[in-house]
Amino acid sequence: MQTVFNRIAIFGVGLIGGSFALALKKSGAVRQIVGVGRSRTSLETAQQLGIIDHIADSVEEAVAGSDLIMIAAPVAQTESILRAIVPFLNAKTIVTDAGSTKADVVLAARAALGNKIAQFVPAHPIAGRELNGPEAALTDLYVCKKVVITRLPENTNDDVAAVAWAWQQCGAIIHQLNPAQHDAVFAAVSHLPHLLAYALVDDVARKPHADTLFQYAASGFRDFTRIAGSSPEMWRDITLANRVAMLEELDSYTARLAILREHLVQADGAAIEDIYSNAQKARHNWISAIEAAEKQQREGGD
Ligand SMILES: NC(=O)C1=CN([C@@H]2O[C@H](COP(=O)(O)OP(=O)(O)OC[C@H]3O[C@@H](n4cnc5c(N)ncnc54)[C@H](O)[C@@H]3O)[C@@H](O)[C@H]2O)C=CC1
Numbered sequence: 001m002q003t004v005f006n007r008i009a010i011f012g013v014g015l016i017g018g019s020f021a022l023a024l025k026k027s028g029a030v031r032q033i034v035g036v037g038r039s040r041t042s043l044e045t046a047q048q049l050g051i052i053d054h055i056a057d058s059v060e061e062a063v064a065g066s067d068l069i070m071i072a073a074p075v076a077q078t079e080s081i082l083r084a085i086v087p088f089l090n091a092k093t094i095v096t097d098a099g100s101t102k103a104d105v106v107l108a109a110r111a112a113l114g115n116k117i118a119q120f121v122p123a124h125p126i127a128g129r130e131l132n133g134p135e136a137a138l139t140d141l142y143v144c145k146k147v148v149i150t151r152l153p154e155n156t157n158d159d160v161a162a163v164a165w166a167w168q169q170c171g172a173i174i175h176q177l178n179p180a181q182h183d184a185v186f187a188a189v190s191h192l193p194h195l196l197a198y199a200l201v202d203d204v205a206r207k208p209h210a211d212t213l214f215q216y217a218a219s220g221f222r223d224f225t226r227i228a229g230s231s232p233e234m235w236r237d238i239t240l241a242n243r244v245a246m247l248e249e250l251d252s253y254t255a256r257l258a259i260l261r262e263h264l265v266q267a268d269g270a271a272i273e274d275i276y277s278n279a280q281k282a283r284h285n286w287i288s289a290i291e292a293a294e295k296q297q298r299e300g301g302d
Protein backbone atom coordinates (compact mmCIF):
# COMPACT_ATOMS: atom_id res chain seq x y z
CA MET A 1 0.00 0.00 0.00
CA GLN A 2 1.46 3.33 -1.12
CA THR A 3 2.05 5.98 1.52
CA VAL A 4 1.13 9.61 1.01
CA PHE A 5 3.46 11.57 -1.33
CA ASN A 6 5.53 14.08 0.57
CA ARG A 7 6.03 16.39 -2.38
CA ILE A 8 4.91 16.29 -6.01
CA ALA A 9 6.38 18.59 -8.67
CA ILE A 10 4.16 19.37 -11.63
CA PHE A 11 5.74 20.61 -14.86
CA GLY A 12 2.88 22.33 -16.70
CA VAL A 13 0.16 23.40 -14.30
CA GLY A 14 -2.73 23.71 -16.77
CA LEU A 15 -5.99 21.80 -17.13
CA ILE A 16 -4.47 18.34 -16.71
CA GLY A 17 -1.66 19.02 -14.24
CA GLY A 18 -3.92 21.37 -12.27
CA SER A 19 -6.77 18.86 -12.05
CA PHE A 20 -4.30 16.16 -10.91
CA ALA A 21 -3.07 18.52 -8.18
CA LEU A 22 -6.57 19.47 -7.01
CA ALA A 23 -7.74 15.84 -6.88
CA LEU A 24 -4.66 14.63 -4.98
CA LYS A 25 -4.98 17.46 -2.48
CA LYS A 26 -8.66 16.69 -1.93
CA SER A 27 -7.89 13.01 -1.32
CA GLY A 28 -5.07 13.82 1.09
CA ALA A 29 -2.59 11.80 -0.98
CA VAL A 30 0.06 14.55 -1.03
CA ARG A 31 1.56 16.95 1.50
CA GLN A 32 2.91 19.62 -0.85
CA ILE A 33 2.61 20.44 -4.55
CA VAL A 34 5.22 22.49 -6.36
CA GLY A 35 4.60 24.00 -9.80
CA VAL A 36 7.07 24.57 -12.62
CA GLY A 37 6.10 26.24 -15.89
CA ARG A 38 7.02 28.57 -18.68
CA SER A 39 4.61 31.32 -17.67
CA ARG A 40 5.04 32.99 -14.29
CA THR A 41 1.59 34.60 -14.53
CA SER A 42 -0.06 31.24 -15.09
CA LEU A 43 1.80 29.72 -12.12
CA GLU A 44 0.72 32.65 -9.94
CA THR A 45 -2.88 32.02 -11.01
CA ALA A 46 -2.45 28.34 -10.09
CA GLN A 47 -1.15 29.32 -6.67
CA GLN A 48 -3.98 31.81 -6.09
CA LEU A 49 -6.49 29.10 -7.03
CA GLY A 50 -4.97 26.77 -4.42
CA ILE A 51 -3.79 24.29 -7.07
CA ILE A 52 -0.11 24.49 -6.12
CA ASP A 53 1.42 25.40 -2.76
CA HIS A 54 4.64 26.78 -4.10
CA ILE A 55 6.21 28.04 -7.34
CA ALA A 56 9.63 26.46 -7.78
CA ASP A 57 12.50 28.92 -8.15
CA SER A 58 14.50 26.42 -10.19
CA VAL A 59 14.20 22.99 -11.74
CA GLU A 60 16.78 21.78 -9.23
CA GLU A 61 14.64 22.92 -6.30
CA ALA A 62 11.52 21.32 -7.79
CA VAL A 63 13.14 18.00 -8.60
CA ALA A 64 15.54 17.41 -5.73
CA GLY A 65 12.94 17.28 -2.97
CA SER A 66 10.06 15.56 -4.78
CA ASP A 67 9.03 11.93 -4.67
CA LEU A 68 6.83 12.19 -7.78
CA ILE A 69 7.26 14.39 -10.85
CA MET A 70 4.34 14.85 -13.22
CA ILE A 71 4.92 16.26 -16.72
CA ALA A 72 1.70 17.79 -18.00
CA ALA A 73 2.92 20.08 -20.77
CA PRO A 74 2.33 19.71 -24.55
CA VAL A 75 3.99 16.45 -25.66
CA ALA A 76 6.74 18.08 -27.76
CA GLN A 77 8.10 19.64 -24.55
CA THR A 78 8.71 16.25 -22.93
CA GLU A 79 12.32 15.72 -23.99
CA SER A 80 13.56 19.18 -23.02
CA ILE A 81 11.75 19.02 -19.66
CA LEU A 82 13.28 15.60 -18.91
CA ARG A 83 16.74 16.81 -19.97
CA ALA A 84 16.41 19.67 -17.50
CA ILE A 85 15.26 17.30 -14.75
CA VAL A 86 17.77 14.45 -15.12
CA PRO A 87 20.83 16.05 -13.46
CA PHE A 88 18.85 16.51 -10.22
CA LEU A 89 16.87 13.27 -10.23
CA ASN A 90 17.20 11.13 -7.09
CA ALA A 91 17.20 7.37 -7.56
CA LYS A 92 13.90 6.99 -5.66
CA THR A 93 11.94 9.72 -7.46
CA ILE A 94 9.30 8.52 -9.92
CA VAL A 95 8.66 10.54 -13.08
CA THR A 96 5.39 10.23 -14.95
CA ASP A 97 3.47 12.15 -17.60
CA ALA A 98 -0.05 12.79 -18.85
CA GLY A 99 0.67 13.21 -22.57
CA SER A 100 -1.96 12.21 -25.13
CA THR A 101 0.59 10.24 -27.18
CA LYS A 102 2.91 7.60 -25.87
CA ALA A 103 5.42 6.19 -28.43
CA ASP A 104 7.01 9.64 -28.97
CA VAL A 105 7.00 10.36 -25.24
CA VAL A 106 8.76 7.05 -24.52
CA LEU A 107 11.38 7.80 -27.22
CA ALA A 108 11.91 11.27 -25.73
CA ALA A 109 12.22 9.78 -22.25
CA ARG A 110 14.77 7.19 -23.38
CA ALA A 111 16.84 9.90 -25.11
CA ALA A 112 16.73 12.25 -22.12
CA LEU A 113 16.91 9.85 -19.17
CA GLY A 114 19.36 7.24 -20.49
CA ASN A 115 20.11 4.75 -17.71
CA LYS A 116 17.46 6.37 -15.47
CA ILE A 117 14.66 5.29 -17.83
CA ALA A 118 13.28 2.78 -15.30
CA GLN A 119 12.13 5.75 -13.20
CA PHE A 120 9.78 6.97 -15.96
CA VAL A 121 6.25 5.51 -15.91
CA PRO A 122 4.28 6.83 -18.92
CA ALA A 123 0.54 7.43 -18.51
CA HIS A 124 -2.42 9.17 -20.14
CA PRO A 125 -5.65 10.25 -18.44
CA ILE A 126 -8.61 9.77 -20.80
CA ALA A 127 -10.41 12.80 -19.51
CA GLY A 128 -10.29 16.40 -20.43
CA ARG A 129 -12.12 19.26 -21.97
CA GLU A 130 -11.66 21.89 -24.64
CA LEU A 131 -10.55 24.54 -22.13
CA ASN A 132 -6.94 25.08 -21.07
CA GLY A 133 -4.89 26.62 -18.33
CA PRO A 134 -5.12 26.44 -14.53
CA GLU A 135 -8.49 28.22 -14.52
CA ALA A 136 -9.94 25.21 -16.36
CA ALA A 137 -8.71 22.67 -13.78
CA LEU A 138 -11.41 20.64 -12.00
CA THR A 139 -11.09 18.58 -8.82
CA ASP A 140 -13.41 15.88 -10.19
CA LEU A 141 -12.09 15.72 -13.76
CA TYR A 142 -10.77 12.17 -13.36
CA VAL A 143 -13.57 10.62 -11.32
CA CYS A 144 -14.64 7.35 -13.00
CA LYS A 145 -12.41 8.13 -15.99
CA LYS A 146 -9.77 5.79 -17.40
CA VAL A 147 -6.04 6.33 -17.12
CA VAL A 148 -3.91 4.25 -19.49
CA ILE A 149 -0.47 3.32 -18.18
CA THR A 150 1.94 2.21 -20.92
CA ARG A 151 4.53 0.67 -18.63
CA LEU A 152 8.08 0.11 -19.83
CA PRO A 153 9.89 -3.22 -19.47
CA GLU A 154 12.37 -1.42 -17.18
CA ASN A 155 9.71 -0.11 -14.74
CA THR A 156 9.46 -1.77 -11.35
CA ASN A 157 6.08 -3.06 -10.18
CA ASP A 158 6.34 -0.72 -7.18
CA ASP A 159 6.78 2.39 -9.35
CA VAL A 160 3.89 1.41 -11.65
CA ALA A 161 1.75 0.73 -8.57
CA ALA A 162 2.64 4.14 -7.10
CA VAL A 163 1.57 5.96 -10.28
CA ALA A 164 -1.60 3.86 -10.47
CA TRP A 165 -2.30 4.64 -6.81
CA ALA A 166 -1.93 8.39 -7.40
CA TRP A 167 -4.49 8.25 -10.24
CA GLN A 168 -6.80 6.03 -8.18
CA GLN A 169 -6.75 8.71 -5.47
CA CYS A 170 -8.09 11.07 -8.19
CA GLY A 171 -10.98 8.62 -8.74
CA ALA A 172 -9.61 7.13 -11.96
CA ILE A 173 -9.70 3.55 -13.25
CA ILE A 174 -6.41 2.10 -14.40
CA HIS A 175 -5.92 0.37 -17.75
CA GLN A 176 -2.70 -0.82 -19.39
CA LEU A 177 -1.70 -0.85 -23.08
CA ASN A 178 1.64 -0.80 -24.83
CA PRO A 179 2.62 2.53 -26.44
CA ALA A 180 1.92 1.39 -30.04
CA GLN A 181 -1.51 -0.02 -29.12
CA HIS A 182 -2.24 3.17 -27.23
CA ASP A 183 -1.35 5.45 -30.13
CA ALA A 184 -3.32 3.36 -32.66
CA VAL A 185 -6.45 3.44 -30.47
CA PHE A 186 -6.32 7.15 -29.72
CA ALA A 187 -5.54 8.07 -33.33
CA ALA A 188 -8.96 6.61 -34.18
CA VAL A 189 -11.15 7.84 -31.33
CA SER A 190 -9.51 11.07 -30.19
CA HIS A 191 -6.83 12.47 -32.49
CA LEU A 192 -8.71 12.08 -35.80
CA PRO A 193 -11.96 13.57 -34.38
CA HIS A 194 -10.00 16.65 -33.26
CA LEU A 195 -8.44 17.05 -36.72
CA LEU A 196 -11.88 16.71 -38.35
CA ALA A 197 -13.48 19.27 -36.02
CA TYR A 198 -10.69 21.78 -36.66
CA ALA A 199 -10.94 21.16 -40.42
CA LEU A 200 -14.71 21.69 -40.52
CA VAL A 201 -14.65 24.95 -38.53
CA ASP A 202 -11.65 26.20 -40.54
CA ASP A 203 -13.49 25.43 -43.78
CA VAL A 204 -16.65 27.25 -42.68
CA ALA A 205 -14.68 30.21 -41.28
CA ARG A 206 -12.88 30.74 -44.60
CA LYS A 207 -16.08 30.97 -46.67
CA PRO A 208 -17.10 34.48 -47.78
CA HIS A 209 -20.48 34.08 -46.08
CA ALA A 210 -19.04 32.57 -42.87
CA ASP A 211 -20.90 35.09 -40.67
CA THR A 212 -24.25 33.95 -42.03
CA LEU A 213 -23.30 30.29 -41.61
CA PHE A 214 -22.22 30.74 -37.98
CA GLN A 215 -25.37 32.77 -37.29
CA TYR A 216 -27.54 29.78 -38.18
CA ALA A 217 -25.31 26.97 -36.90
CA ALA A 218 -27.20 25.11 -34.18
CA SER A 219 -26.51 22.53 -31.50
CA GLY A 220 -25.47 19.79 -33.93
CA PHE A 221 -22.68 22.00 -35.26
CA ARG A 222 -21.81 22.98 -31.70
CA ASP A 223 -21.59 19.33 -30.57
CA PHE A 224 -19.57 18.26 -33.59
CA THR A 225 -17.09 21.14 -33.26
CA ARG A 226 -16.79 21.57 -29.47
CA ILE A 227 -13.31 20.09 -29.48
CA ALA A 228 -12.14 22.63 -32.09
CA GLY A 229 -12.09 25.02 -29.13
CA SER A 230 -9.08 23.08 -27.75
CA SER A 231 -5.49 24.35 -27.60
CA PRO A 232 -3.92 24.52 -31.11
CA GLU A 233 -0.40 24.11 -29.68
CA MET A 234 -1.34 20.96 -27.79
CA TRP A 235 -3.12 19.46 -30.80
CA ARG A 236 -0.34 20.42 -33.23
CA ASP A 237 2.05 18.43 -31.04
CA ILE A 238 -0.31 15.43 -30.77
CA THR A 239 -0.97 15.44 -34.52
CA LEU A 240 2.73 15.46 -35.39
CA ALA A 241 3.67 12.98 -32.68
CA ASN A 242 1.09 10.45 -33.86
CA ARG A 243 1.18 11.24 -37.57
CA VAL A 244 1.68 7.68 -38.83
CA ALA A 245 -1.35 6.26 -36.99
CA MET A 246 -3.35 9.40 -37.77
CA LEU A 247 -2.59 9.13 -41.48
CA GLU A 248 -3.90 5.57 -41.43
CA GLU A 249 -7.12 6.66 -39.73
CA LEU A 250 -7.46 9.68 -42.01
CA ASP A 251 -7.11 7.45 -45.09
CA SER A 252 -9.74 5.08 -43.75
CA TYR A 253 -12.11 7.96 -43.02
CA THR A 254 -11.44 9.58 -46.41
CA ALA A 255 -12.28 6.27 -48.09
CA ARG A 256 -15.57 6.12 -46.15
CA LEU A 257 -16.34 9.71 -47.23
CA ALA A 258 -15.57 8.81 -50.86
CA ILE A 259 -18.07 5.95 -50.66
CA LEU A 260 -20.69 8.22 -49.14
CA ARG A 261 -19.95 10.86 -51.78
CA GLU A 262 -20.54 8.33 -54.55
CA HIS A 263 -23.86 7.32 -52.98
CA LEU A 264 -24.77 11.01 -52.95
CA VAL A 265 -23.78 11.44 -56.61
CA GLN A 266 -25.98 8.43 -57.43
CA ALA A 267 -28.75 9.71 -55.09
CA ASP A 268 -28.69 6.21 -53.59
CA GLY A 269 -30.87 6.76 -50.51
CA ALA A 270 -30.85 3.10 -49.45
CA ALA A 271 -27.04 2.98 -49.39
CA ILE A 272 -26.84 6.28 -47.47
CA GLU A 273 -29.44 5.10 -44.97
CA ASP A 274 -27.53 1.84 -44.55
CA ILE A 275 -24.36 3.72 -43.50
CA TYR A 276 -26.31 6.07 -41.22
CA SER A 277 -28.16 3.13 -39.61
CA ASN A 278 -24.96 1.21 -39.01
CA ALA A 279 -23.43 4.30 -37.36
CA GLN A 280 -26.55 4.99 -35.30
CA LYS A 281 -26.66 1.41 -34.01
CA ALA A 282 -22.93 1.40 -33.18
CA ARG A 283 -23.27 4.72 -31.33
CA HIS A 284 -26.29 3.54 -29.34
CA ASN A 285 -24.44 0.37 -28.32
CA TRP A 286 -21.38 2.40 -27.32
CA ILE A 287 -23.42 4.83 -25.19
CA SER A 288 -25.33 1.95 -23.54
CA ALA A 289 -22.06 0.20 -22.70
CA ILE A 290 -20.62 3.42 -21.20
CA GLU A 291 -23.76 4.04 -19.16
CA ALA A 292 -23.80 0.46 -17.87
CA ALA A 293 -20.12 0.70 -16.89
CA GLU A 294 -20.70 4.05 -15.14
CA LYS A 295 -23.69 2.63 -13.25
CA GLN A 296 -21.64 -0.36 -12.11
CA GLN A 297 -18.83 1.98 -11.05
CA ARG A 298 -21.23 4.22 -9.06
CA GLU A 299 -22.73 1.20 -7.34
CA GLY A 300 -19.27 -0.08 -6.44
CA GLY A 301 -19.55 -3.36 -8.36
CA ASP A 302 -16.79 -4.93 -10.39
N1 LIG B 1 -6.64 18.91 -22.65
C1 LIG B 1 -7.04 17.67 -22.50
O1 LIG B 1 -8.25 17.43 -22.55
C2 LIG B 1 -6.04 16.58 -22.27
C3 LIG B 1 -4.68 16.81 -22.39
N2 LIG B 1 -3.78 15.80 -22.17
C4 LIG B 1 -2.35 16.04 -22.27
O2 LIG B 1 -1.96 16.73 -21.10
C5 LIG B 1 -0.91 17.64 -21.38
C6 LIG B 1 -1.29 19.02 -20.87
O3 LIG B 1 -2.47 19.46 -21.51
P1 LIG B 1 -3.40 20.57 -20.86
O4 LIG B 1 -3.28 20.56 -19.39
O5 LIG B 1 -4.73 20.42 -21.49
O6 LIG B 1 -2.73 21.89 -21.44
P2 LIG B 1 -2.70 23.34 -20.75
O7 LIG B 1 -2.39 24.28 -21.88
O8 LIG B 1 -3.91 23.58 -19.95
O9 LIG B 1 -1.47 23.24 -19.77
C7 LIG B 1 -0.17 23.02 -20.21
C8 LIG B 1 0.76 23.83 -19.34
O10 LIG B 1 2.11 23.49 -19.68
C9 LIG B 1 2.88 24.66 -19.60
N3 LIG B 1 4.11 24.43 -20.35
C10 LIG B 1 4.31 24.50 -21.68
N4 LIG B 1 5.59 24.23 -21.97
C11 LIG B 1 6.20 23.97 -20.80
C12 LIG B 1 7.53 23.64 -20.45
N5 LIG B 1 8.47 23.50 -21.37
N6 LIG B 1 7.82 23.46 -19.14
C13 LIG B 1 6.86 23.56 -18.19
N7 LIG B 1 5.59 23.90 -18.46
C14 LIG B 1 5.27 24.10 -19.77
C15 LIG B 1 1.98 25.73 -20.16
O11 LIG B 1 2.41 27.03 -19.77
C16 LIG B 1 0.64 25.34 -19.53
O12 LIG B 1 0.47 25.95 -18.28
C17 LIG B 1 -0.66 17.55 -22.88
O13 LIG B 1 0.43 16.70 -23.12
C18 LIG B 1 -1.91 16.92 -23.43
O14 LIG B 1 -1.65 16.14 -24.59
C19 LIG B 1 -4.18 14.54 -21.76
C20 LIG B 1 -5.51 14.27 -21.59
C21 LIG B 1 -6.54 15.25 -21.85
Ligand SMILES: O=C(O)C(=O)Cc1ccc(O)cc1
Nearest residue numbers: 100125126127128129130227
Ligand atom coordinates in the same frame (compact mmCIF):
# COMPACT_ATOMS: atom_id res chain seq x y z
O1 LIG C 1 -12.61 17.47 -24.79
C1 LIG C 1 -12.77 16.27 -24.99
O2 LIG C 1 -13.87 15.74 -25.09
C2 LIG C 1 -11.60 15.39 -25.13
O3 LIG C 1 -11.53 14.59 -26.03
C3 LIG C 1 -10.59 15.52 -24.08
C4 LIG C 1 -9.33 14.78 -24.30
C5 LIG C 1 -8.33 15.39 -25.01
C6 LIG C 1 -7.11 14.75 -25.16
C7 LIG C 1 -6.92 13.52 -24.59
O4 LIG C 1 -5.72 12.94 -24.73
C8 LIG C 1 -7.90 12.90 -23.85
C9 LIG C 1 -9.12 13.54 -23.70
